Amino acid sequence: MSTEDFTVTPWSVEGDIDYDKLIQKFGTEKISEQVLSRVEKITGELHPMLKLGYFFSHRDFDKILTEYERGNKFYLYTGRGPSGSIHMGHLLPWIFTKYLQEKFDVNLIFQITDDEKFLYNDDRTLQDVSKYTTENICDIIAVGFDPKKTKILIDTKDIKRIYPISLEIAKRITFSTVKAVFGFQNSTNIGMVGFPPIQAAPCFLPSVIEGRPTPVLIPAAIDQDPYWRVTRDIAEKIGFPKPTQIHSKFLPGLGMQGKMSSSIPETAIFTTDTEEAIDKKISNTFTGGQPTVDLQRKLGANFNICPVFWYLRYFFDTEKESDERARKCRAGELLCGECKCNLKDATKPFIADFKKKREKAKNEIDKFMFD
Ligand code: TYM
Numbered sequence: 001m002s003t004e005d006f007t008v009t010p011w012s013v014e015g016d017i018d019y020d021k022l023i024q025k026f027g028t029e030k031i032s033e034q035v036l037s038r039v040e041k042i043t044g045e046l047h048p049m050l051k052l053g054y055f056f057s058h059r060d061f062d063k064i065l066t067e068y069e070r071g072n073k074f075y076l077y078t079g080r081g082p083s084g085s086i087h088m089g090h091l092l093p094w095i096f097t098k099y100l101q102e103k104f105d106v107n108l109i110f111q112i113t114d115d116e117k118f119l120y121n122d123d124r125t126l127q128d129v130s131k132y133t134t135e136n137i138c139d140i141i142a143v144g145f146d147p148k149k150t151k152i153l154i155d156t157k158d159i160k161r162i163y164p165i166s167l168e169i170a171k172r173i174t175f176s177t178v179k180a181v182f183g184f185q186n187s188t189n190i191g192m193v194g195f196p197p198i199q200a201a202p203c204f205l206p207s208v209i210e211g212r213p214t215p216v217l218i219p220a221a222i223d224q225d226p227y228w229r230v231t232r233d234i235a236e237k238i239g240f241p242k243p244t245q246i247h248s249k250f251l252p253g254l255g256m257q258g259k260m261s262s263s264i265p266e267t268a269i270f271t272t273d274t275e276e277a278i279d280k281k282i283s284n285t286f287t288g289g290q291p292t293v294d295l296q297r298k299l300g301a302n303f304n305i306c307p308v309f310w311y312l313r314y315f316f317d318t319e320k321e322s323d324e325r326a327r328k329c330r331a332g333e334l335l336c337g338e339c340k341c342n343l344k345d346a347t348k349p350f351i352a353d354f355k356k357k358r359e360k361a362k363n364e365i366d367k368f369m370f371d
């Protein structure tokens with residue numbers, strides 16, 4: 001989807017995103033207070049990403065809750081396109097997915113679209129993608145998913161599991177639909193044009209595994225929604241339940257505007273970054289501050305456009321601490337240097353701990369693979 005001010009597609013997120021407008025354009029629903037209180041009742045606690053509105057939109061999440069309340073469990077499905085190292089933006093939906101897995105006690109299918117990432121970029125070789133596939137899987141495992149309830153599906157290796165389903169899907173989606181939904185051009189290679197059914201297929205894999213219609217909930221940032229739109233349109237025609245979604249916003253890059261992205265590495269914090277790199281990137285971050293200390297004390301700053309504020313809010317501050325930070329920032333009682341120091345002090349141990357889990361994960365890969 002593209003408007004004058006911003007673009008959100010599975011391959012590009014740019015500009016100053018208006019999430020309310022996006023809900024309208026994509027035709028999704030805002031997560032209501034009522035839905036939140038139902039989740040709280042089932043799980044006993046509301047995850048901060050729900051409470052703070054980081055996960056803000058959905059398609060039929062309420063129906064998943066109704067089925068769950070009736071005793072019908074769903075599967076979770078999410079994924080990764082292995083085009084580079086993992087950054088903190090990727091971790092947010094995965095940390096949330098882990099919370100859902102734990103609280104609802106459900107299975108998860110995690111797709112690695114190595115085919116997509118090979119096809120998308122003219123210069124990328126299958127070997128490049130394969131290297132990131134292995135590395136990214138370590139990050140995924142390091143998030144802490146339950147090995148007994150999680151299966152990682154690598155497209156090029158596990159294609160036999162999804163190929164028959166993807167054929168059923170492909171047969172029912174026309175070229176003009178994918179052109180309109182994904183913006184494919186005459187110059188787009190036909191591998192990309194034929195790829196959407198491959199990402200759609202795991203939506204129905206749980207029904208095949210369980211041998212009965214099994215609902216699926218997809219937690220991901222809203223950039224992936226175009227896939228689900230076309231999949232939902234054909235689901236019932238081929239005898240499967242429509243996949244449901246819960247959508248997050250984007251963690252901004254340290255340069256603000258658009259999302260944190262591996263393709264602008266100086267504005268992304270990777271799980272493999274050294275302490276020096278983290279220090280440097282945070283020091284160079286664009287903030288919502290004034291040009292001088294005097295002006296900042298006098299006029300206050302704008303936390304709304306400041307990535308440092310949002311990183312602290314979504315990853316490290318409590319809600320109360322974050323609200324107080326916002327107040328002090330607006331009132332000119334807080335200088336950007338202080339927030340940057342807070343973020344460095346919180347990020348460095350977080351990444352150091354994650355790196356240890358990542359190392360350990362190298363020996364656990366087999367537990368998560370399909371046979
Ligand atoms: P990929 O690898 O681009 O992104 C992986 C996941 O991270 C989310 N994401 C972000 N979330 C918050 N802030 C950001 N800055 C940010 N950047 C990326 C994405 O929404 C995604 O959830 N084609 C997909 C892989 C895939 C998939 C799926 C994703 C296959 N099946 C099912 C979600 C659900 C891709 O390349 O994602």
